[in-house]
Amino acid sequence: MRVTNSMIARNLLASLNTHLSRMEDLHLQMSTGKRLRLPSSDPAATSVAMRLHTTLTQTRQHRANLDQALSWLDTTDAALNEATGALQRARELAVYGASDTLPQDARDALAREVEQLLEHIIDIANTRFGDLYIFSGNQTLTRPYTYDPATPGPPPAYAGDHGLRQYEVSDGVTVPVNVPGDQVFDPIIEGLMSLRDALEAGDTEALGGELLQKVDRAVEGLLRQRSDVGARANRLELARSRLDEMELNLERLLSNTEDADLAQVIVDLKISENAYRAALAAGARIIQPSLMDFLS
Amino acid sequence: MRPTFFGLDIARRALQSQMRALDVVGHNIANANTPGYSRQVALLGATPAITPAQQAGQLGTGVQVMAVRRVHDEFIEMQLRAETESYGRWNARYEALQQVELILQEPSDLGLRDALDQFWQSLQDLHQQPESDAARAVVRERALLVAASFQHVHKQLTDLQLDLDRLVGLEVMTINSLTERLADVNRQIHRVSLSGQSPNDLLDERDKLLLELAEHVDIHVMEYENGTVHVSVGGLTVVDRDRSIQLVTQRDPDNNSLLSVHWGPTGQKLDIPNGRLAGVMEARDELVGGYIADLDRLARTIIQRFNEVHQQGFTREEPPALGGEFFTGTGAKDMSVHQDIQDNLAKIAASADGAPGNGANALSLAQVFHTAYTELGNASPADFLRAVVSSIGVTAQQARSMVAGQTALVEHLRNRKESLSGVSLDEEMVDMVRFQQAYAAAARLVTAMDEALEVIINRMGVVGR
Numbered sequence: 001m002r003v004t005n006s007m008i009a010r011n012l013l014a015s016l017n018t019h020l021s022r023m024e025d026l027h028l029q030m031s032t033g034k035r036l037r038l039p040s041s042d043p044a045a046t047s048v049a050m051r052l053h054t055t056l057t058q059t060r061q062h063r064a065n066l067d068q069a070l071s072w073l074d075t076t077d078a079a080l081n082e083a084t085g086a087l088q089r090a091r092e093l094a095v096y097g098a099s100d101t102l103p104q105d106a107r108d109a110l111a112r113e114v115e116q117l118l119e120h121i122i123d124i125a126n127t128r129f130g131d132l133y134i135f136s137g138n139q140t141l142t143r144p145y146t147y148d149p150a151t152p153g154p155p156p157a158y159a160g161d162h163g164l165r166q167y168e169v170s171d172g173v174t175v176p177v178n179v180p181g182d183q184v185f186d187p188i189i190e191g192l193m194s195l196r197d198a199l200e201a202g203d204t205e206a207l208g209g210e211l212l213q214k215v216d217r218a219v220e221g222l223l224r225q226r227s228d229v230g231a232r233a234n235r236l237e238l239a240r241s242r243l244d245e246m247e248l249n250l251e252r253l254l255s256n257t258e259d260a261d262l263a264q265v266i267v268d269l270k271i272s273e274n275a276y277r278a279a280l281a282a283g284a285r286i287i288q289p290s291l292m293d294f295l296s
Numbered sequence: 297m298r299p300t301f302f303g304l305d306i307a308r309r310a311l312q313s314q315m316r317a318l319d320v321v322g323h324n325i326a327n328a329n330t331p332g333y334s335r336q337v338a339l340l341g342a343t344p345a346i347t348p349a350q351q352a353g354q355l356g357t358g359v360q361v362m363a364v365r366r367v368h369d370e371f372i373e374m375q376l377r378a379e380t381e382s383y384g385r386w387n388a389r390y391e392a393l394q395q396v397e398l399i400l401q402e403p404s405d406l407g408l409r410d411a412l413d414q415f416w417q418s419l420q421d422l423h424q425q426p427e428s429d430a431a432r433a434v435v436r437e438r439a440l441l442v443a444a445s446f447q448h449v450h451k452q453l454t455d456l457q458l459d460l461d462r463l464v465g466l467e468v469m470t471i472n473s474l475t476e477r478l479a480d481v482n483r484q485i486h487r488v489s490l491s492g493q494s495p496n497d498l499l500d501e502r503d504k505l506l507l508e509l510a511e512h513v514d515i516h517v518m519e520y521e522n523g524t525v526h527v528s529v530g531g532l533t534v535v536d537r538d539r540s541i542q543l544v545t546q547r548d549p550d551n552n553s554l555l556s557v558h559w560g561p562t563g564q565k566l567d568i569p570n571g572r573l574a575g576v577m578e579a580r581d582e583l584v585g586g587y588i589a590d591l592d593r594l595a596r597t598i599i600q601r602f603n604e605v606h607q608q609g610f611t612r613e614e615p616p617a618l619g620g621e622f623f624t625g626t627g628a629k630d631m632s633v634h635q636d637i638q639d640n641l642a643k644i645a646a647s648a649d650g651a652p653g654n655g656a657n658a659l660s661l662a663q664v665f666h667t668a669y670t671e672l673g674n675a676s677p678a679d680f681l682r683a684v685v686s687s688i689g690v691t692a693q694q695a696r697s698m699v700a701g702q703t704a705l706v707e708h709l710r711n712r713k714e715s716l717s718g719v720s721l722d723e724e725m726v727d728m729v730r731f732q733q734a735y736a737a738a739a740r741l742v743t744a745m746d747e748a749l750e751v752i753i754n755r756m757g758v759v760g761r
C-alpha cells in the first residue's frame with residue numbers, strides 16, 4: 001500500500017483521539033465514582049439500577065412503616081399490661097368483699113378503691129400515642145371513653161369505631177397495629193362498675209360468685225388480646241431482620257451495578273495513559289523525517 | 297535524409313516536456329495538503345517516429361507530454377459517498393439521542409424515577425399517619441414535584457424537537473447551496489472539456505462537493521462523458537449539467553406543523569432514506585417524538601388512575617366527603633395538582649371510610665405506581681418509565697456503535713482513496729530529481745548538437761583560407 005504524508009498525519013490524529021476519549025471516559029468514572037453515567041453506557045444495567053433504586057426506596061419505607069407499627073403495638077401492650085394489674089387488684093378486692101364477716105364500712109372503703117381502679121382503667125383506655133387515641137379504632141382523634149365519677153349512671157359508651165389501623169410492612173402485606181377499645185374495655189368497665197355497686201350494696205353472694213367470674217373472664221379476655229398483640233409484634237420483629245438483610249443486599253447490588261470499580265479504573269487509566277504516550281512518541285518520530293532531510 | 301536541425305528539435309521537446317513534468321510535480325507538492333486533491337501525473341510519450349527513405353531503422357523524434365492524468369478511482373469514490381450517507385444519518389441520530397439521555401437524567405437521583413419514588417414514599421407515610429397535616433403537606437409537595445418533573449422533561453424534549461426541526465431547514469439550505477455550487481462546477485467542467493482538456497482540479501472540486509452533499513442527503517450520481525454530473529435525490533433531479541433544482545420545506549399539518557421536504561418545481565414530497573437530513577428527521581419524528589408520546593402516555597395514565605382511586609376515598613373535612621380530582625391535565629405538558637388540594641390539605645382523600653385514622657386509601661394511592669395497567673402495555677408506571685429509559689439507552693448504544701462502525705469504514709475508504717490519490721512528498725521529491733536531471737541532460741544535448749553543428753557551419757570548407 002502506498003502511504004502518503006497526510007495519511008500518516010490523519011491516522012495519527014485519529015488514534016490520539018481514540019486514546020484521549022478513552023482516557024476522558026475513565027477520568028469521568030474516577031471523578032464521579034459511577035460506572036453508569038448515561039443509559040447508553042449500559043442499558044441493561046441502567047434498567048436494573050433503576051429497579052434497585054425503587055426497590056430500595058420501598059424496602060426502607062416498609063422498614064419505617066414497620067418501626068412505626070412496632071411502636072403502636074408496644075404502646076398497646078404496655079397499656080394492656082397495666083390494665084391487667086388493675087384487674088387483678090379488683091379481683092382481690094372482690095374476694096375480700098365477699099367475706100360475710102367484713103363490716104359494711106370496710107366494704108365501702110373497698111368500693112372506693114374499685115372506683116379508683118375504674119378511673120385508672122378509663123385513663124388506660126384513653127391512652128394516647130402522640131396525639132392519637134390508640135383504643136379508638138380509626139376515630140383516633142376521639143376520646144374513646146368519657147367518664148365523670150360525680151354523675152352516677154350506666155357505663156360510659158365507647159365513642160370509637162371498630163376500624164383496624166393497617167400498616168403495609170411489605171408489598172401487599174398489611175398488619176393491624178391497634179386493638180379497638182370496646183372489645184377490651186367494655187366488659188372491664190361494666191364488670192368494675194357492678195363490682196363497685198355490689199360492694200356498696202353488700203351483695204356478698206354476687207361478689208363471691210357471679211361477679212368474681214365476670215372479673216376472671218375480663219382478665220382472660222385481656223390476656224388473649226395481649227398474646228395476640230405479642231404475636232403480631234413477634235412477627236414484625238422477624239420481618240424487621242429480614243428487611244434489614246434485604247436492604248443490605250440491595251445496597252450491595254446497587255453498588256455493584258452502578259459504581260465504578262476504582263482499582264480497575266485506575267489500572268485501565270494507567271494503561272490508556274501509556275498507550276497515549278506511546279502513540280505520541282511514535283507520532284513524533286514518524287511525521288518528522290522525509291526525503292527532503294536527506295537530499296543535499 | 298535526416299534534417300539538419302533535427303537533434304535540436306529533439307532536445308527542445310525534451311526540455312519542454314521535462315519542464316512540464318516538473319511543473320506537475322510542483323503542482324502536486326503545492327497541493328499536498330489540499331483537501332480532496334488528487335495527485336496528477338504527466339504522462340510522457342514518444343513523439344511519432346519518422347521513417348527515412350532508403351535508410352535502415354526508424355528515427356525517434358523525442359518526447360512529449362501526452363496528457364496530465366488525475367490519479368483517482370471512481371469506485372472508491374462511490375463507496376465513500378454511500379458510507380458517508382450512512383455516517384451522516386447515524387451521527388444525526390446519535391447527537392439527538394445524547395441530548396435525550398442528558399434530559400432524562402437517569403440513572404440518578406434527579407430524574408423522574410426519583411420524583412415518583414419520593415411521591416410514593418410520602419403516600420406511604422400518609423397511610424401510616426392519615427391524621428397528620430405534616431404528612432399531607434409532604435404528599436402535596438411531592439405531587440407538585442412529580443407534576444413539575446413531567447412538565448420539565450416534556451418541555452425539554454419539545455424544545456429538542458423544535459431544534460431538530462430548525463436543523464431540517466438548515467440542512468435543506470445547505471443541500472441547496474451545495475447543488476448550486478455543483479451546477480457551477482459542472483458549467484466550468486463543460487467549458488474546459490470543449491477545449492479537449494481534462495479539467496483535473498475541477499473534477500476534484502466536483503468530487504469534494506458530491507461527498508459533502510452525500511453526508512447531508514442520500515444522492516444518486518450519474519457522470520456524463522465530459523465529466524459533468526447528474527444528481528438526483530429520491531429519484532428527482534437536483535443537479536443536471538449547469539442547472540440546479542432547489543428543495544423546499546413546508547409545514548406539515550399532519551405532523552404537528554413540523555417541516556417536511558419537497559421538490560421545488562412540483563412540490564412533491566421527498567422520501568429520503570439516508571444521510572444527515574434523514575437522520576435529523578428520524579430523530580425529530582420517531583425518536584424524540586416517540587419519547588414525548590411515551591411520556592404523555594405515562595402522565596395521562598397516572599393522572600387518570602390516581603384520580604380514580606382518589607375519588608373512591610374520603611377527605612378529612614368535616615363531615616368527610618368523597619375525594620375530588622387530585623391531578624389535573626391531559627398529559628405531561630399540563631400536568632398539575634388540583635387547586636383544591638393545593639389550597640386545602642384536608643382535601644387529600646387518605647381514608648377509605650371517612651374515619652380520620654383510616655389510611656387505607658393512601659395505601660391504595662401508593663399502589664397505583666406499582667400496578668400494571670393495560671394502557672401502559674400491562675406494565676406499572678414504574679416499569680413503564682424504566683422500559684422507556686432502557687429503550688432509549690439501547691437505541692443510543694446502537695447509534696453510537698453504528699457511528700463508530702461507519703466512522704471506521706469511512707476512515708478506511710478515505711485511507712484507500714488517499715493511498716491512491718494522495719500526494720506523497722517522498723515520491724514527488726524523487727520525481728523532481730528525476731525530471732530535473734533529465735532536463736539537465738536535455739540541455740547538455742543542446743550543447744552537444746550545437747557543437748556538432750558548429751563543425752559544419754563554422755569550420756567546414758575553409759581549407760587553404
